[in-house]
Amino acid sequence: MATDTTAALQEELLRRARAAARPQAPEAARPRAGGPAPLSRAQRRMWLMERLGPGGDARYNVPFATRLRGPLDLDALAAALTALVGRHEILRTRYGQRDGAPYQEPLPAPASFAVRVVETEGDGMDLLAEEADRPFDLAQGTLPRALVLRHGPQDHTLLLMFHHISIDGPSLETVAEELVRLYTAAREGRPLREPEPPQYGPYARRENERAGALGAGLDHWAGRLAGATPLPLPQPTGTGAAGAATRVVPLDTHVLPALRELGTGHRATLFTVALAAAFAALHRLTGQDDLLIGCAGTHREGRDMRGLVGLCVNTLPVRVDLSGDPAFGEVLDRVRDALLDAQQHRAVPFDLILERLGAGARDASGTALVRVTSDVLGEPTALRLPDTTAEAVELDQSDAKFDLSFGVLDTGRPAALVHYRRSALDEATGSRLGEAFAGLLEAVAADPAIRLSRLPGAVAPVGADGDGHPAESLLRSHPQVAEAVVPQPAPEGPLLAYAVLRSTTDGPSPAQLRARLRAALAPGLVPAAVMLLDSMPRTERGTVDTARLPGAPVAPVPEGPRATAVTAAFAALLDQVPGPDDDFFVLGGHSLTAVQLAERLRKELGLPLNGLDVMQARTPRGLTALLEERARQRAATPRAAARPRATRPGTVLVTGATGGVGSFVLRELAARGRPVLALARPESAHLVAGDGVEAVEGDLTDLDSLRAAVAGADAVIHAACTFTRPEVDVAAMEAMVGAWSRGPFVFVSSVDAYGRPTASEVAEESPSHAPLSPYGQAKLDCERMLLRAAGTGGRGGASAVRSPLVWGAHDRLRDQLRWGATGLLYQAAAHGRPIVLPGPGAGGRDWYGAPWVHGAALARAVTACLDTPVHGVANAVSGHVAWPDLAARLVALLGSDSRVECGDEVHPDLDHPWHYRTDRLADALRPLPGEELDAVLASMISG
Incomplete structure (x- = not known):
C-alpha cells in the first residue's frame, strides 16, 4: 500500500512540475487590422437565421466529440485550448449591429480556458446531448465550450462545442490538428513555435469589397434559377412534430465500388453519383421534374487561406430537369453538367443570389428555395491525442439546418441516410424514404440503365412504369394527361389504353390521343381504343387496380405449388402478402431483394431464375407464368x-x-x-x-x-x-x-x-x-x-x-x-x-x-x-x-x-x-x- 501511495505522489508531483513549466497563453489578443469587420455573406445569412429563428436556437451548434482511452492530461488540454483561441480570433468573436448592419469584433484572448469535468457512469450520451443543445449568444461571443466526461481513470469523452458562424468542416480538421500539436507541447512543457495563421476578419473584408464585381455571376444565377419555386414535400399529418430525425440504412459493400465505376464511365465523382441518386429519390418522392438541391461549396482557394479557421462555405443551388423518364445514366449526365455549371459560378455567395431573387427565393408561406441538400460523408473527425486511442462520437442534434438532407456514408460501414425535420416529413415517410434511397443506390449500382420510373420510392399515383407499353409513355408525355396506363391484354383480347386528364373541362379527345399514338407507333403497338377516366381505380396500396378498369378481362388468380412459392417468397422478403398483380418494386423491393428472391425460388423450385427475371416480371402473376414456362421447357x-x-x-x-x-x-x-x-x-x-x-x-x-x-x-x-x-x-x-x-x-x-x-x-x-x-x-x-x-x-x-x-x-x-x-x-x-x-x-x-x-x-x-x-x-x-x-x-x-x-x-x-x-x-x-x-x-x- 505504501508503495502505491509513493508512486501516486511522485506522479502528482511530476504533473505539477510539467504544468509549472508550460508556456502561458497570450495575455492579450493579437493586433487587429482595421477594428470591427463586416460579416461574410455566409456569416450574414447565419446571423439573420439566428435572429429570425426561435429563441435559444441551437441548430447551428457544431459538436466535436471524441472518446479517448488512455491517460488524459486535463491541464495540458486547457493550455492547448487557451493557445488555440489565442491564435484564431474568429473563435473569440462577438457579433453586434450598428446602424442596421451586423459586424464582428474579436474579443481579447482569455488567460485560461475552463474545462468542465463530470464523473459519469455509462456513456453519458444524455449529458453530451444536453450540452450540444445549449445555444450560444452571438452578441456575447463564440468562445468554444469544453466538457469532459470521466468514465474511468483512463477513459474520457471530450466534447468541444463551436458555433457554425465561426467554423466549418475544413476548419474543424485544422483545429483538430493544431490541438494535437498544442497539447503535446504543453504536456512536454515546451513552447510551440507555429507560424501565424491567417485571420478571418481580413477575408470577410475582401469578400465584401469584391461584391461589386459579381454582376455577371449574379446575372447567370438569376437566369439559371428563373421560375424555380420551393419544392413541395409530402406534408406530415397535423402540424408535424418538432426536432429532427435521421434514418440510416446499411449498404452492401459492393455498392460504393460499383457507383465509383459508374461515375468513372460518366466523368463523375462519387459525390456526383450520390447527388444524382438524391435527385432521383426526390423525383420518386415528389413526382416533380423540376428539382433543386443545395450542395456545399467552398471559397477556400489559394495558399493564403491554408490554415484559415472560419466559415468559408457557400451553398450551390443545383437545378436539374428530370422529365422524360430518363435512364439513371442520363440523370447522372444531367446532374454532372448542372453541378459543373454551379461550380464554375461558385464565387457568387448564395446570400447575394437570394437577395437578387427577392421574393422568388421563398413562396407565400415563407418556405425557402433550397429545402433539400446532398453530401457524401467520410469518417468523422476525431481528436487523436498522444498515448490515447480515439474514437469519434456522433451526436444526434435536435434540429436540422434544412428540411431534408440525403447522405452517403463512405466509410468502413457504408450506408445511405436521410436527415429531416419532423415538421417537413413525418416519421413513416422519412423511414420509407431512407429505405427507398438505399434501395435506389443498390438498384443503380446493379443496373445504371434502369429508368427513373423503375426505381424505388414511388409515391401515389403509381402503377405506370417506364418499361411498360410504349403507348403508356407517349400518353404520359402529353402535357394535358395526368396519368395513363396500358395493361397487358388478355389472350385474343384487344389492347386498351386508359388516361386521366389534368382538367375535366379541357383537353384532348380519345380520338386525338389515339391519333398521337398512331403517328408515333408501329401499327401493332397502337391500342384499339383510348378510354378517358375521371380517376384510376386503385388497390389498398395505391397501385392501379387493372382488374377494375372498364373492359379489362378478369384474370384468374394463379394457383399451384409455384404460385404458392412465389407468394410466400414475396411475403417473406417484403413483410406483406402481395396480390397477384402487385408490383415488386412498389411493395418496397429493390435490386438486392430481387436477387434474394430469385435465389430463394431457384433453390426451392429447382428452376433457372435470376434477379433480372424478377425485375422484368415484377408481379407474382408474371413471375409464376415465367416459372411455369421454364418448367415446361425443362420437361421438354x-x-x-x-x-x-x-x-x-x-x-x-x-x-x-x-x-x-x-x-x-x-x-x-x-x-x-x-x-x-x-x-x-x-x-x-x-x-x-x-x-x-x-x-x-x-x-x-x-x-x-x-x-x-x-x-x-x-x-x-x-x-x-x-x-x-x-x-x-x-x-x-x-x-x-x-x-x-x-x-x-x-x-x-x-x-x-x-x-x-x-x-x-x-x-x-x-x-x-x-x-x-x-x-x-x-x-x-x-x-x-x-x-x-x-x-x-x-x-x-x-x-x-x-x-x-x-x-x-x-x-x-x-x-x-x-x-x-x-x-x-x-x-x-x-x-x-x-x-x-x-x-x-x-x-x-x-x-x-x-x-x-x-x-x-x-x-x-x-x-x-x-x-x-x-x-x-x-x-x-x-x-x-x-x-x-x-x-x-x-x-x-x-x-x-x-x-x-x-x-x-x-x-x-x-x-x-x-x-x-x-x-x-x-x-x-x-x-x-x-x-x-x-x-x-x-x-x-x-x-
Missing part, C-alpha cells in the same frame, strides 16, 4: 445420360455455358466433336446438357466446384464473368489456376484490359494504360495469374483472348445491345429521340465507334486456341463500326424517326476512339455468311 428437353469419365478423353470444361458467349462455344465444340463438361447451376443444367455435353454443377462463387471441374477436364475454356463483382472473378480464376494440372487453358478476356491507350490503334499485347475500370483491372489481373502459371507443373499453354462487344442471336447478347455499352443509341432510336454523336475531331480524336465480334467467330477463335495456344494475349475482333453508321443501322432496323447529329461533345458512353489489331487469330475470325454487321444486328433486333 431430353437429358443426356452421364457417361463414365474414362470414356471421354480430351474433355473441355466450359464455364459460362448458359451465357451468350458460352452458347456459341458449345456449338463450335459440338461441331468439332469435342466432349464437353459445361459448368452450370443445377436448375440450369437442362439448358446445356445434350449429346456430347455433360452438365456439372457449380458457379463462380463455389470455389470447390470450380476446382473439381477443372481437375476433371483435359482443357479449359473460361467464359464466365460476373461483370459487376471483380473480386469474385479474380477469386474464381485463382481457384481454377490452382486446380489446373494439364492441357491448354483459354480465358475469354476483354479489350477493357487495355484501359485507355494514347494511340488510336491498339496492337495485341500493348501495355495497359490507366485508368482501368474495375472490370478491366480484374480481367488484367486474371490474365497475369493465368499466364504466369502456364507451362508449369504439367500445365499446357495459355491464351488470353481479349474480346470487345459480342453480338449474335442470343437473349443475353440482345440484352447487351439494348442496355449495355450501346444501350444509349439503341434506346434513343427505339423511342424516337434525337441521337447526338461525337463528330470527327471532337475531343482531339478522328474516329469514335465500337469494335465488335460475332459470337460464332469468337467461338471459332477460342476453340482454335485449344489446338494452338497463343501463349499470351490475342485480340478477337470481327470489325469496327463508327457510331454514326451504327446509329443509322439501328434507326433503319427499328423503323425509328430519330434524328442523328454529330457535334463536339463526347458522351462518356461513346468515348471509344480505338481500333484493335487482330493478327494472331485472323484466320479463325474471318466472317462466314450471315456474320456481317447488318445480318447480326437484324437477327438481334428481330429475335
Whole structure:
C-alpha cells in the first residue's frame, strides 16, 4: 500500500512540475487590422437565421466529440485550448449591429480556458446531448465550450462545442490538428513555435469589397434559377412534430465500388453519383421534374487561406430537369453538367443570389428555395491525442439546418441516410424514404440503365412504369394527361389504353390521343381504343387496380405449388402478402431483394431464375407464368445420360455455358466433336446438357466446384464473368489456376484490359494504360495469374483472348445491345429521340465507334486456341463500326424517326476512339455468311 501511495505522489508531483513549466497563453489578443469587420455573406445569412429563428436556437451548434482511452492530461488540454483561441480570433468573436448592419469584433484572448469535468457512469450520451443543445449568444461571443466526461481513470469523452458562424468542416480538421500539436507541447512543457495563421476578419473584408464585381455571376444565377419555386414535400399529418430525425440504412459493400465505376464511365465523382441518386429519390418522392438541391461549396482557394479557421462555405443551388423518364445514366449526365455549371459560378455567395431573387427565393408561406441538400460523408473527425486511442462520437442534434438532407456514408460501414425535420416529413415517410434511397443506390449500382420510373420510392399515383407499353409513355408525355396506363391484354383480347386528364373541362379527345399514338407507333403497338377516366381505380396500396378498369378481362388468380412459392417468397422478403398483380418494386423491393428472391425460388423450385427475371416480371402473376414456362421447357428437353469419365478423353470444361458467349462455344465444340463438361447451376443444367455435353454443377462463387471441374477436364475454356463483382472473378480464376494440372487453358478476356491507350490503334499485347475500370483491372489481373502459371507443373499453354462487344442471336447478347455499352443509341432510336454523336475531331480524336465480334467467330477463335495456344494475349475482333453508321443501322432496323447529329461533345458512353489489331487469330475470325454487321444486328433486333 505504501508503495502505491509513493508512486501516486511522485506522479502528482511530476504533473505539477510539467504544468509549472508550460508556456502561458497570450495575455492579450493579437493586433487587429482595421477594428470591427463586416460579416461574410455566409456569416450574414447565419446571423439573420439566428435572429429570425426561435429563441435559444441551437441548430447551428457544431459538436466535436471524441472518446479517448488512455491517460488524459486535463491541464495540458486547457493550455492547448487557451493557445488555440489565442491564435484564431474568429473563435473569440462577438457579433453586434450598428446602424442596421451586423459586424464582428474579436474579443481579447482569455488567460485560461475552463474545462468542465463530470464523473459519469455509462456513456453519458444524455449529458453530451444536453450540452450540444445549449445555444450560444452571438452578441456575447463564440468562445468554444469544453466538457469532459470521466468514465474511468483512463477513459474520457471530450466534447468541444463551436458555433457554425465561426467554423466549418475544413476548419474543424485544422483545429483538430493544431490541438494535437498544442497539447503535446504543453504536456512536454515546451513552447510551440507555429507560424501565424491567417485571420478571418481580413477575408470577410475582401469578400465584401469584391461584391461589386459579381454582376455577371449574379446575372447567370438569376437566369439559371428563373421560375424555380420551393419544392413541395409530402406534408406530415397535423402540424408535424418538432426536432429532427435521421434514418440510416446499411449498404452492401459492393455498392460504393460499383457507383465509383459508374461515375468513372460518366466523368463523375462519387459525390456526383450520390447527388444524382438524391435527385432521383426526390423525383420518386415528389413526382416533380423540376428539382433543386443545395450542395456545399467552398471559397477556400489559394495558399493564403491554408490554415484559415472560419466559415468559408457557400451553398450551390443545383437545378436539374428530370422529365422524360430518363435512364439513371442520363440523370447522372444531367446532374454532372448542372453541378459543373454551379461550380464554375461558385464565387457568387448564395446570400447575394437570394437577395437578387427577392421574393422568388421563398413562396407565400415563407418556405425557402433550397429545402433539400446532398453530401457524401467520410469518417468523422476525431481528436487523436498522444498515448490515447480515439474514437469519434456522433451526436444526434435536435434540429436540422434544412428540411431534408440525403447522405452517403463512405466509410468502413457504408450506408445511405436521410436527415429531416419532423415538421417537413413525418416519421413513416422519412423511414420509407431512407429505405427507398438505399434501395435506389443498390438498384443503380446493379443496373445504371434502369429508368427513373423503375426505381424505388414511388409515391401515389403509381402503377405506370417506364418499361411498360410504349403507348403508356407517349400518353404520359402529353402535357394535358395526368396519368395513363396500358395493361397487358388478355389472350385474343384487344389492347386498351386508359388516361386521366389534368382538367375535366379541357383537353384532348380519345380520338386525338389515339391519333398521337398512331403517328408515333408501329401499327401493332397502337391500342384499339383510348378510354378517358375521371380517376384510376386503385388497390389498398395505391397501385392501379387493372382488374377494375372498364373492359379489362378478369384474370384468374394463379394457383399451384409455384404460385404458392412465389407468394410466400414475396411475403417473406417484403413483410406483406402481395396480390397477384402487385408490383415488386412498389411493395418496397429493390435490386438486392430481387436477387434474394430469385435465389430463394431457384433453390426451392429447382428452376433457372435470376434477379433480372424478377425485375422484368415484377408481379407474382408474371413471375409464376415465367416459372411455369421454364418448367415446361425443362420437361421438354431430353437429358443426356452421364457417361463414365474414362470414356471421354480430351474433355473441355466450359464455364459460362448458359451465357451468350458460352452458347456459341458449345456449338463450335459440338461441331468439332469435342466432349464437353459445361459448368452450370443445377436448375440450369437442362439448358446445356445434350449429346456430347455433360452438365456439372457449380458457379463462380463455389470455389470447390470450380476446382473439381477443372481437375476433371483435359482443357479449359473460361467464359464466365460476373461483370459487376471483380473480386469474385479474380477469386474464381485463382481457384481454377490452382486446380489446373494439364492441357491448354483459354480465358475469354476483354479489350477493357487495355484501359485507355494514347494511340488510336491498339496492337495485341500493348501495355495497359490507366485508368482501368474495375472490370478491366480484374480481367488484367486474371490474365497475369493465368499466364504466369502456364507451362508449369504439367500445365499446357495459355491464351488470353481479349474480346470487345459480342453480338449474335442470343437473349443475353440482345440484352447487351439494348442496355449495355450501346444501350444509349439503341434506346434513343427505339423511342424516337434525337441521337447526338461525337463528330470527327471532337475531343482531339478522328474516329469514335465500337469494335465488335460475332459470337460464332469468337467461338471459332477460342476453340482454335485449344489446338494452338497463343501463349499470351490475342485480340478477337470481327470489325469496327463508327457510331454514326451504327446509329443509322439501328434507326433503319427499328423503323425509328430519330434524328442523328454529330457535334463536339463526347458522351462518356461513346468515348471509344480505338481500333484493335487482330493478327494472331485472323484466320479463325474471318466472317462466314450471315456474320456481317447488318445480318447480326437484324437477327438481334428481330429475335
